[in-house]
Amino acid sequence: MLERVSRELKTLIEIPSHRNFLPILEYLEKRLSYIPFYKQEVPGKGYNLIYKNSDILINTHVDTVPPMGMKDAFKPKEIDGKIYGRGAADTKGLIASLIVALDMFKEKNPDRDIPVSIAFTVDEEQNTALGSEYLLKEIEDIKYALVLEPTYGKLCNRQMGTFEFSLDLEGISFHASEFERGENIIKTGCEIIFKLEERLKRPVNILQFKGGWDFYATPKKAKILAEVKLFEEEKISEIDRKIKNLIKEYPDASYTLEDAENFLSFKKGKLFKLLSKAYYEALNKKPQEGIMPSWTDAANFARKNIECVIFGFGKLHDCHTEREHITKQELENNVKVLYRFLSILTQ
Secondary structure, three states, X not given: OHHHHHHHHHHHHOOOOOOOOHHHHHHHHHHOOOOOOEEEEEOOOEEEEEEOOOOEEEEEEOOOOOOOOOOOOOOOEEEXXXXXXXXXXXXXXXXXXXXXXXXXXXXXXXXXXXXXXXXXXXXXXXXXXXXXXXXXXXXXXXXXXXXXXXXXXXXXXXXXXXXXXXXXXXXXXXXXXXXXXXXXHHHHHHHHHHHHHHHXXXXXXXXXXXXXOXXXXXXXXXXXXXXXXXXXXXXXXXXHHHHHHHHXXXXXXXXXXXXXXXXXXXXXXXXXXXXXXXXXXXXXXXXXXXXXOOOOOHHHHHOOOOEEEXXXXXXXXXXOOOOOEEEHHHHHHHHHHHHHHHHHOOO
Protein backbone atom coordinates (compact mmCIF):
# COMPACT_ATOMS: atom_id res chain seq x y z
CA MET A 1 0.00 0.00 0.00
CA LEU A 2 2.68 2.48 1.02
CA GLU A 3 4.72 2.19 -2.15
CA ARG A 4 1.57 2.31 -4.29
CA VAL A 5 0.37 5.57 -2.82
CA SER A 6 3.88 7.08 -2.85
CA ARG A 7 4.28 6.33 -6.56
CA GLU A 8 0.82 7.71 -7.26
CA LEU A 9 1.57 10.96 -5.47
CA LYS A 10 4.85 11.42 -7.32
CA THR A 11 3.03 10.96 -10.62
CA LEU A 12 0.46 13.58 -9.65
CA ILE A 13 3.10 16.10 -8.54
CA GLU A 14 4.74 15.78 -11.96
CA ILE A 15 1.53 17.07 -13.59
CA PRO A 16 1.45 20.87 -13.04
CA SER A 17 -2.08 22.06 -12.32
CA HIS A 18 -1.74 25.69 -11.25
CA ARG A 19 -2.75 27.17 -14.63
CA ASN A 20 -4.00 24.42 -16.91
CA PHE A 21 -6.21 21.82 -15.19
CA LEU A 22 -6.82 19.67 -18.27
CA PRO A 23 -3.77 17.35 -17.99
CA ILE A 24 -4.51 16.24 -14.44
CA LEU A 25 -8.22 15.77 -15.18
CA GLU A 26 -7.38 13.65 -18.22
CA TYR A 27 -4.99 11.60 -16.10
CA LEU A 28 -7.61 11.01 -13.38
CA GLU A 29 -10.27 9.98 -15.87
CA LYS A 30 -7.91 7.48 -17.50
CA ARG A 31 -6.39 6.28 -14.23
CA LEU A 32 -9.83 5.58 -12.72
CA SER A 33 -11.26 4.14 -15.93
CA TYR A 34 -13.48 1.74 -14.00
CA ILE A 35 -15.52 4.72 -12.76
CA PRO A 36 -17.97 6.24 -15.30
CA PHE A 37 -17.18 9.91 -14.80
CA TYR A 38 -18.84 12.67 -16.76
CA LYS A 39 -17.65 16.21 -17.36
CA GLN A 40 -19.33 19.38 -16.19
CA GLU A 41 -18.12 22.47 -18.01
CA VAL A 42 -16.85 25.31 -15.85
CA PRO A 43 -16.60 28.35 -18.17
CA GLY A 44 -13.06 29.63 -18.50
CA LYS A 45 -11.70 26.94 -16.17
CA GLY A 46 -12.22 23.65 -18.00
CA TYR A 47 -14.47 21.16 -16.31
CA ASN A 48 -15.28 19.22 -13.14
CA LEU A 49 -15.03 15.44 -13.22
CA ILE A 50 -18.13 13.90 -11.61
CA TYR A 51 -19.41 10.44 -10.70
CA LYS A 52 -22.83 10.11 -9.06
CA ASN A 53 -23.88 6.96 -7.28
CA SER A 54 -24.81 7.98 -3.73
CA ASP A 55 -26.04 10.85 -1.58
CA ILE A 56 -22.54 10.84 -0.01
CA LEU A 57 -19.98 12.85 -2.00
CA ILE A 58 -16.20 12.76 -1.74
CA ASN A 59 -14.82 16.01 -3.14
CA THR A 60 -11.41 17.56 -3.56
CA HIS A 61 -9.89 20.18 -5.85
CA VAL A 62 -7.25 19.30 -8.44
CA ASP A 63 -5.60 22.71 -8.80
CA THR A 64 -2.64 23.98 -6.80
CA VAL A 65 -1.01 27.32 -6.21
CA PRO A 66 2.02 28.15 -8.44
CA PRO A 67 5.59 27.18 -7.39
CA MET A 68 5.93 30.48 -5.45
CA GLY A 69 9.65 30.05 -4.79
CA MET A 70 9.58 26.26 -4.51
CA LYS A 71 12.57 24.97 -6.48
CA ASP A 72 11.78 22.12 -8.88
CA ALA A 73 8.19 22.18 -7.63
CA PHE A 74 7.06 19.52 -10.11
CA LYS A 75 9.95 17.13 -9.49
CA PRO A 76 8.92 15.14 -6.40
CA LYS A 77 11.64 14.58 -3.83
CA GLU A 78 11.58 11.99 -1.05
CA ILE A 79 13.65 12.87 2.01
CA ASP A 80 13.46 11.11 5.38
CA GLY A 81 10.03 9.64 4.73
CA LYS A 82 8.60 12.91 3.40
CA ILE A 83 7.55 13.59 -0.20
CA TYR A 84 8.05 17.19 -1.32
CA GLY A 85 6.49 18.97 -4.27
CA ARG A 86 3.81 21.48 -5.16
CA GLY A 87 0.46 20.05 -4.10
CA ALA A 88 2.03 17.23 -2.06
CA ALA A 89 -0.37 17.93 0.79
CA ASP A 90 -2.83 20.34 -0.83
CA THR A 91 -4.33 18.19 -2.19
CA LYS A 92 -2.48 15.70 -4.40
CA GLY A 93 -1.51 13.55 -1.45
CA LEU A 94 -5.20 13.19 -0.69
CA ILE A 95 -6.05 12.50 -4.34
CA ALA A 96 -3.35 9.81 -4.44
CA SER A 97 -4.73 8.29 -1.24
CA LEU A 98 -8.25 8.28 -2.63
CA ILE A 99 -7.10 6.64 -5.87
CA VAL A 100 -5.36 3.81 -4.00
CA ALA A 101 -8.32 3.36 -1.63
CA LEU A 102 -10.66 3.11 -4.63
CA ASP A 103 -8.32 0.62 -6.31
CA MET A 104 -8.20 -1.52 -3.16
CA PHE A 105 -11.99 -1.45 -2.86
CA LYS A 106 -12.44 -2.45 -6.48
CA GLU A 107 -9.89 -5.26 -6.20
CA LYS A 108 -11.78 -6.74 -3.26
CA ASN A 109 -15.23 -6.02 -4.69
CA PRO A 110 -14.87 -6.33 -8.49
CA ASP A 111 -18.61 -6.62 -9.08
CA ARG A 112 -19.63 -3.69 -6.89
CA ASP A 113 -20.01 -0.09 -7.95
CA ILE A 114 -18.04 2.50 -6.00
CA PRO A 115 -20.42 3.28 -3.08
CA VAL A 116 -19.99 7.07 -3.09
CA SER A 117 -20.30 9.96 -5.47
CA ILE A 118 -17.03 11.65 -6.42
CA ALA A 119 -16.22 15.13 -7.70
CA PHE A 120 -12.79 16.38 -8.72
CA THR A 121 -13.27 20.13 -8.96
CA VAL A 122 -11.22 22.97 -10.42
CA ASP A 123 -10.42 26.54 -9.42
CA GLU A 124 -10.35 26.29 -5.61
CA GLU A 125 -6.93 27.93 -5.35
CA GLN A 126 -7.74 30.71 -7.84
CA ASN A 127 -9.79 33.00 -5.51
CA THR A 128 -13.01 32.37 -7.45
CA ALA A 129 -13.86 28.75 -6.53
CA LEU A 130 -16.00 28.38 -9.63
CA GLY A 131 -15.58 24.61 -9.66
CA SER A 132 -17.56 23.92 -6.50
CA GLU A 133 -19.95 26.76 -7.28
CA TYR A 134 -20.89 25.14 -10.58
CA LEU A 135 -20.93 21.72 -8.95
CA LEU A 136 -23.93 22.84 -6.89
CA LYS A 137 -26.01 22.59 -10.08
CA GLU A 138 -25.20 18.87 -10.33
CA ILE A 139 -25.64 17.67 -6.75
CA GLU A 140 -29.29 18.22 -5.92
CA ASP A 141 -29.47 14.72 -4.39
CA ILE A 142 -26.29 15.00 -2.32
CA LYS A 143 -26.85 15.19 1.45
CA TYR A 144 -23.32 14.65 2.72
CA ALA A 145 -19.90 15.81 1.52
CA LEU A 146 -16.46 14.66 2.63
CA VAL A 147 -14.15 17.48 1.55
CA LEU A 148 -10.54 16.30 1.35
CA GLU A 149 -8.14 18.95 2.62
CA PRO A 150 -5.09 18.77 4.92
CA THR A 151 -6.47 19.01 8.48
CA TYR A 152 -3.65 17.26 10.39
CA GLY A 153 -5.94 14.22 10.39
CA LYS A 154 -8.66 15.92 12.41
CA LEU A 155 -12.34 15.58 11.55
CA CYS A 156 -13.50 19.15 11.01
CA ASN A 157 -17.21 19.87 10.92
CA ARG A 158 -16.53 23.57 11.49
CA GLN A 159 -14.74 26.10 9.30
CA MET A 160 -13.29 29.42 10.40
CA GLY A 161 -14.80 32.53 8.87
CA THR A 162 -12.69 35.14 7.10
CA PHE A 163 -12.97 38.88 6.55
CA GLU A 164 -10.74 40.29 3.80
CA PHE A 165 -10.36 44.03 3.29
CA SER A 166 -8.11 46.59 1.64
CA LEU A 167 -6.86 49.98 2.73
CA ASP A 168 -5.79 52.69 0.28
CA LEU A 169 -3.64 55.46 1.69
CA GLU A 170 -2.63 58.68 -0.03
CA GLY A 171 -0.61 61.54 1.39
CA ILE A 172 1.96 64.15 0.46
CA SER A 173 5.40 63.15 -0.76
CA PHE A 174 8.60 64.85 0.47
CA HIS A 175 12.26 64.63 -0.40
CA ALA A 176 13.43 61.68 1.71
CA SER A 177 16.06 63.73 3.55
CA GLU A 178 13.18 65.92 4.81
CA PHE A 179 10.80 63.08 5.67
CA GLU A 180 10.01 64.70 9.07
CA ARG A 181 7.96 67.38 7.31
CA GLY A 182 5.01 65.04 6.79
CA GLU A 183 3.49 61.70 7.68
CA ASN A 184 4.90 58.67 5.89
CA ILE A 185 1.77 56.82 4.78
CA ILE A 186 3.47 53.43 5.11
CA LYS A 187 4.00 54.17 8.80
CA THR A 188 0.38 55.33 8.94
CA GLY A 189 -0.70 52.00 7.47
CA CYS A 190 1.27 50.12 10.13
CA GLU A 191 -0.31 52.25 12.84
CA ILE A 192 -3.80 51.44 11.53
CA ILE A 193 -3.07 47.71 11.54
CA PHE A 194 -1.79 47.80 15.13
CA LYS A 195 -4.87 49.73 16.27
CA LEU A 196 -7.14 47.29 14.45
CA GLU A 197 -5.56 44.40 16.32
CA GLU A 198 -6.31 46.18 19.58
CA ARG A 199 -9.93 46.96 18.73
CA LEU A 200 -10.75 43.63 17.12
CA LYS A 201 -8.82 41.72 19.81
CA ARG A 202 -7.12 39.43 17.29
CA PRO A 203 -4.15 39.41 14.90
CA VAL A 204 -4.48 40.97 11.47
CA ASN A 205 -2.89 38.99 8.64
CA ILE A 206 -1.27 41.22 6.01
CA LEU A 207 -1.50 39.56 2.60
CA GLN A 208 0.02 42.44 0.62
CA PHE A 209 1.58 45.79 1.55
CA LYS A 210 2.51 47.93 -1.44
CA GLY A 211 4.11 51.34 -1.25
CA GLY A 212 7.20 53.39 -2.03
CA TRP A 213 9.23 53.82 -5.17
CA ASP A 214 12.81 53.73 -6.39
CA PHE A 215 13.30 57.51 -6.10
CA TYR A 216 14.56 59.22 -2.99
CA ALA A 217 11.25 60.53 -1.74
CA THR A 218 8.64 59.43 0.76
CA PRO A 219 5.77 57.49 -0.81
CA LYS A 220 2.63 59.27 -1.90
CA LYS A 221 0.47 56.14 -2.02
CA ALA A 222 0.27 52.76 -0.32
CA LYS A 223 -2.15 49.85 -0.39
CA ILE A 224 -2.73 47.10 2.16
CA LEU A 225 -4.64 43.86 1.59
CA ALA A 226 -5.38 42.15 4.89
CA GLU A 227 -7.70 39.72 6.59
CA VAL A 228 -8.90 38.66 10.02
CA LYS A 229 -10.56 35.47 11.18
CA LEU A 230 -14.23 35.42 12.07
CA PHE A 231 -15.18 33.33 15.07
CA GLU A 232 -18.36 31.46 15.88
CA GLU A 233 -21.49 33.65 16.16
CA GLU A 234 -19.63 36.78 15.03
CA LYS A 235 -21.35 39.00 12.48
CA ILE A 236 -19.64 40.33 9.37
CA SER A 237 -21.45 43.63 9.84
CA GLU A 238 -19.95 44.14 13.30
CA ILE A 239 -16.36 43.71 12.09
CA ASP A 240 -17.15 46.01 9.16
CA ARG A 241 -18.48 48.66 11.55
CA LYS A 242 -15.42 48.58 13.80
CA ILE A 243 -13.01 48.97 10.88
CA LYS A 244 -15.04 51.84 9.41
CA ASN A 245 -15.06 53.64 12.76
CA LEU A 246 -11.28 53.42 13.00
CA ILE A 247 -10.70 54.57 9.41
CA LYS A 248 -12.73 57.72 10.15
CA GLU A 249 -9.78 58.81 12.31
CA TYR A 250 -7.48 58.74 9.27
CA PRO A 251 -8.52 61.19 6.53
CA ASP A 252 -5.80 59.93 4.18
CA ALA A 253 -7.11 56.34 4.27
CA SER A 254 -10.04 54.64 2.55
CA TYR A 255 -11.38 51.18 3.29
CA THR A 256 -12.98 48.50 1.10
CA LEU A 257 -14.52 45.21 2.20
CA GLU A 258 -13.18 42.73 -0.38
CA ASP A 259 -14.73 39.45 0.73
CA ALA A 260 -16.19 37.83 3.82
CA GLU A 261 -17.36 34.36 4.81
CA ASN A 262 -19.18 33.51 8.02
CA PHE A 263 -17.93 30.89 10.45
CA LEU A 264 -19.54 27.60 9.44
CA SER A 265 -20.78 24.82 11.70
CA PHE A 266 -22.02 21.62 10.10
CA LYS A 267 -24.32 19.11 11.71
CA LYS A 268 -22.55 16.17 13.36
CA GLY A 269 -24.81 13.62 11.74
CA LYS A 270 -24.53 10.48 9.63
CA LEU A 271 -21.33 11.41 7.79
CA PHE A 272 -19.44 12.42 10.91
CA LYS A 273 -20.42 9.16 12.63
CA LEU A 274 -19.42 7.04 9.63
CA LEU A 275 -16.04 8.74 9.31
CA SER A 276 -15.41 8.46 13.05
CA LYS A 277 -16.14 4.74 12.84
CA ALA A 278 -13.89 4.33 9.78
CA TYR A 279 -11.07 6.25 11.48
CA TYR A 280 -11.27 4.17 14.64
CA GLU A 281 -11.42 0.85 12.83
CA ALA A 282 -8.59 1.81 10.46
CA LEU A 283 -6.16 3.34 12.97
CA ASN A 284 -7.36 1.85 16.28
CA LYS A 285 -7.84 5.23 17.96
CA LYS A 286 -10.53 7.86 18.24
CA PRO A 287 -10.21 10.81 15.85
CA GLN A 288 -9.61 14.32 17.08
CA GLU A 289 -12.15 16.98 16.18
CA GLY A 290 -11.04 20.34 14.86
CA ILE A 291 -11.88 23.60 13.12
CA MET A 292 -10.61 24.06 9.57
CA PRO A 293 -8.82 27.44 9.73
CA SER A 294 -8.93 28.03 5.97
CA TRP A 295 -11.69 28.55 3.42
CA THR A 296 -12.67 25.35 1.59
CA ASP A 297 -15.25 24.28 -0.97
CA ALA A 298 -17.40 23.24 1.98
CA ALA A 299 -18.49 26.89 2.12
CA ASN A 300 -20.27 26.47 -1.21
CA PHE A 301 -21.80 23.15 -0.16
CA ALA A 302 -23.20 24.89 2.92
CA ARG A 303 -25.47 26.86 0.61
CA LYS A 304 -27.23 23.56 -0.18
CA ASN A 305 -27.47 22.59 3.51
CA ILE A 306 -25.17 19.65 2.87
CA GLU A 307 -23.63 18.05 5.95
CA CYS A 308 -19.85 18.40 5.51
CA VAL A 309 -16.74 17.02 7.11
CA ILE A 310 -13.35 18.40 6.08
CA PHE A 311 -10.61 15.84 6.57
CA GLY A 312 -7.16 14.71 5.54
CA PHE A 313 -3.77 13.90 7.01
CA GLY A 314 -1.26 16.58 6.07
CA LYS A 315 0.12 19.79 7.57
CA LEU A 316 -1.73 22.86 6.37
CA HIS A 317 0.86 25.33 7.68
CA ASP A 318 3.46 24.10 5.17
CA CYS A 319 1.10 24.21 2.18
CA HIS A 320 1.56 27.03 -0.36
CA THR A 321 5.21 27.32 0.75
CA GLU A 322 8.56 25.96 -0.46
CA ARG A 323 8.32 23.44 2.42
CA GLU A 324 5.14 21.73 1.18
CA HIS A 325 5.30 17.98 1.79
CA ILE A 326 3.39 15.03 3.16
CA THR A 327 4.86 12.13 5.10
CA LYS A 328 4.52 8.56 3.91
CA GLN A 329 2.84 7.76 7.22
CA GLU A 330 0.23 10.45 6.54
CA LEU A 331 -0.38 8.99 3.10
CA GLU A 332 -0.82 5.52 4.55
CA ASN A 333 -3.23 6.81 7.19
CA ASN A 334 -5.30 8.56 4.51
CA VAL A 335 -5.57 5.36 2.48
CA LYS A 336 -6.53 3.27 5.49
CA VAL A 337 -9.32 5.62 6.62
CA LEU A 338 -10.73 6.15 3.11
CA TYR A 339 -10.66 2.43 2.29
CA ARG A 340 -12.37 1.57 5.57
CA PHE A 341 -14.96 4.27 4.90
CA LEU A 342 -15.78 2.77 1.49
CA SER A 343 -15.96 -0.69 3.02
CA ILE A 344 -18.34 0.37 5.78
CA LEU A 345 -20.72 1.82 3.19
CA THR A 346 -21.13 -1.63 1.58
CA GLN A 347 -21.89 -3.48 4.81
